[in-house]
Amino acid sequence: MGLIVVKAEALMRAISCSLLILTSCLVALDAQTKYIVFTYAKKASYKDLNSLPVLVYIDAVAAAYNFFQLCKCSIRPCCGGNKSELLPSSHRKFLYLEWVCFLLDQVAVYIVFGATVSATQGSMLAMTGSKVLQWMKLCDRYTRFCMQIGGALLCGYAASISMGVLSSISAYNLFRLYSPTKFLQSKS
Amino acid sequence: MGLIVVKAEALMRAISCSLLILTSCLVALDAQTKYIVFTYAKKASYKDLNSLPVLVYIDAVAAAYNFFQLCKCSIRPCCGGNKSELLPSSHRKFLYLEWVCFLLDQVAVYIVFGATVSATQGSMLAMTGSKVLQWMKLCDRYTRFCMQIGGALLCGYAASISMGVLSSISAYNLFRLYSPTKFLQSKS
Numbered sequence: 001m002g003l004i005v006v007k008a009e010a011l012m013r014a015i016s017c018s019l020l021i022l023t024s025c026l027v028a029l030d031a032q033t034k035y036i037v038f039t040y041a042k043k044a045s046y047k048d049l050n051s052l053p054v055l056v057y058i059d060a061v062a063a064a065y066n067f068f069q070l071c072k073c074s075i076r077p078c079c080g081g082n083k084s085e086l087l088p089s090s091h092r093k094f095l096y097l098e099w100v101c102f103l104l105d106q107v108a109v110y111i112v113f114g115a116t117v118s119a120t121q122g123s124m125l126a127m128t129g130s131k132v133l134q135w136m137k138l139c140d141r142y143t144r145f146c147m148q149i150g151g152a153l154l155c156g157y158a159a160s161i162s163m164g165v166l167s168s169i170s171a172y173n174l175f176r177l178y179s180p181t182k183f184l185q186s187k188s
Numbered sequence: 189m190g191l192i193v194v195k196a197e198a199l200m201r202a203i204s205c206s207l208l209i210l211t212s213c214l215v216a217l218d219a220q221t222k223y224i225v226f227t228y229a230k231k232a233s234y235k236d237l238n239s240l241p242v243l244v245y246i247d248a249v250a251a252a253y254n255f256f257q258l259c260k261c262s263i264r265p266c267c268g269g270n271k272s273e274l275l276p277s278s279h280r281k282f283l284y285l286e287w288v289c290f291l292l293d294q295v296a297v298y299i300v301f302g303a304t305v306s307a308t309q310g311s312m313l314a315m316t317g318s319k320v321l322q323w324m325k326l327c328d329r330y331t332r333f334c335m336q337i338g339g340a341l342l343c344g345y346a347a348s349i350s351m352g353v354l355s356s357i358s359a360y361n362l363f364r365l366y367s368p369t370k371f372l373q374s375k376s
Contacts, residue, residue, distance in 0.1 A: 004371045049318070051309055110301060110352070117302045121239055121309040130237070164298070171356070175363035183192045 005173065006073060012166045013070040019159035020063035020112070026152035027119075028056045032145035044142040051115070051122040052149070055156065058115040062108055062163070069101075095186055098174040105170045109163040116156035123149050193357065194261060200354045201258040207347035208251035208300070214340035215307075216244045220333035232330040239303070239310040240337070243344065246303040250296055250351070257289075283374055286362040293358045297351040304344035311337050 033043045046052040127146060129137030139146040179185045221231045234240040315334060317325030327334040367373045 050312070050316075106352070106356070113298060114301065114305045117305045118309040121306040122313065124238070125310065125313060128238075164294070168294070168359070171359040172363045172366070175360045176366040176368045178360070178364040180364045 005169065009166065009169050009173075010070060010073050012162050012169065013066045013073070016159055016162045016166060017063050017066040017070065019155050019162065020059045020066065023116075023152050023155040023159060024056050024059040024063065026148055026155065027052055027059075030145055030148045030152070032142045034141055044138070044145045046149075049119075049122045049126060051119040055115045055119040055152075058111055059156065059159070062112045062159075065104070065108055066163075066166075091186070095174075095177060098170070098177065102167075102170045102174045105163070105167040109160065109167045112156070112163055113160040116153060116160055119149075119156070120153050123153065193361065197354065197357050197361075198258060198261050200350050200357065201254045201261070204347055204350045204354060205251050205254040205258065207343050207350065208247045208254065211304075211340050211343040211347060212244050212247040212251065214336055214343065215240055215247075218333055218336045218340070220330045222329055232326070232333045234337070237307075237310045237314060239306045243303045243307040246299055247344065247347070250300045250347075253292070253296055254351075254354075279374070283362075283365060286358070286365065290355075290358045290362045293351070293355040297348065297355045300344070300351055301348040304341060304348055307337075307344070308341050311341065 027046050031043060031045045033041050035041050046056065123146070127137060127139040177186050215234050219231060219233045221229050223229050234244065311334070315325060315327040365374050
């Protein structure tokens with residue numbers, strides 16, 4: 001029965017990994033050159049806005065993390081496996097592993113979500129500009145560039161949602177090991 | 189024993205509520221007027237940047253949500269209480285309530301965290317400007333205004349962390365009710 005959870009977790013990790021790689025690539029490979037005068041070319045790239053390179057690096061690291069967890073789960077179904085056959089000593093070890101899994105997943109989802117929101121806010125300012133702050137808008141000039149960033153951000157949000165589901169799965173894997181009546185006491 | 193969890197939850201909700209109100213007030217009451225020429229005054233307020241009013245509204249709503257949950261918990265310790273004395277039918281009702289608690293807490297923490305990150309990104313751009321995008325920086329003119337926003341954002345992150353801990357507590361309250369071996373089967 002624990003196999004359903006293991007399969008769901010592996011599927012969500014594979015989806016998250018793909019979406020994170022897609023986001024990184026879409027942002028990092030985005031560039032558009034515009035000729036303002038015939039001889040003077042100006043190039044827009046993801047490095048123009050601080051938050052976009054940060055998104056590329058964070059999503060790459062998060063993809064690697066999810067891939068590592070996926071490999072670990074496929075070699076030895078440690079996460080969400082059936083604990084009823086375990087000896088008390090290995091049960092305790094698995095409990096620590098579940099705590100590490102849970103905390104890492106929590107940190108990962110908040111960092112990925114934060115990086116995506118930050119990139120969205122930067123891009124929104126680049127799209128709308130700010131009259132009060134005398135910031136000019138840029139997306140009327142680099143339309144294709146901005147469209148691709150928009151697509152990347154949508155992928156980023158999809159990845160955040162799937163990682164959010166993953167963090168709930170790891171919370172389920174961890175907390176179901178505890179007694180419903182006694183405070184933080186596991187059932188071994 | 190379940191009382192420890194109820195107390196911890198009530199404490200975290202009170203802390204979150206206070207920090208969220210503090211953040212809202214610090215941002216909303218922040219304003220600075222500078223005289224550029226003797227007769228011409230220019231005022232910086234939180235409405236200059238789109239993401240700051242959004243932060244004020246979201247933090248106010250989240251504070252109200254946490255206050256509501258705090259009242260509910262103090263009237264009747266539904267969250268994290270001792271379920272061992274419950275009848276099977278009311279156990280089922282409590283399970284639904286725990287699911288609602290868990291999902292609302294998850295949504296709340298992501299929205300508050302997202303609004304805080306978004307405001308940080310906007311404020312960072314206002315502080316550093318962008319040479320490539322020809323955006324000028326503003327914080328050398330409105331120093332006190334920017335310092336207060338910085339303090340508010342720190343409070344916002346503290347609130348996000350305490351709401352993150354709250355979402356883990358509600359995950360613990362929910363998932364410890366499930367069997368460690370059988371998939372999504374509760375122990376009644």
